[in-house]
Amino acid sequence: MVGAAVTRLEYRSAPGGAARAVPLVEYTAGQREFSFRSATLAHGRLLAYGADGAVLSTSTF
Secondary structure (H helix, E strand, C coil): CEECCCCEEEEECCCCCCEEEECCEEEECCEEECCCCCCCCCCCEEEEECCCCCEEEEEEC
16 A cells, blocks of 8 residues: 555566556555566565655665
């Protein structure tokens, strides 16, 4: 789940790899869910962006 401040998610499967958009689905007011599948999470990186395009959070696997 992500909060209302997150407007976009991206997943990169490897350093230097192309970013893939992760769809956000409205769950309840102010909260959205996401789900994605990747061949490997060994070097994955999930980035959450705010409305101004700034990175709010980064998760590295």
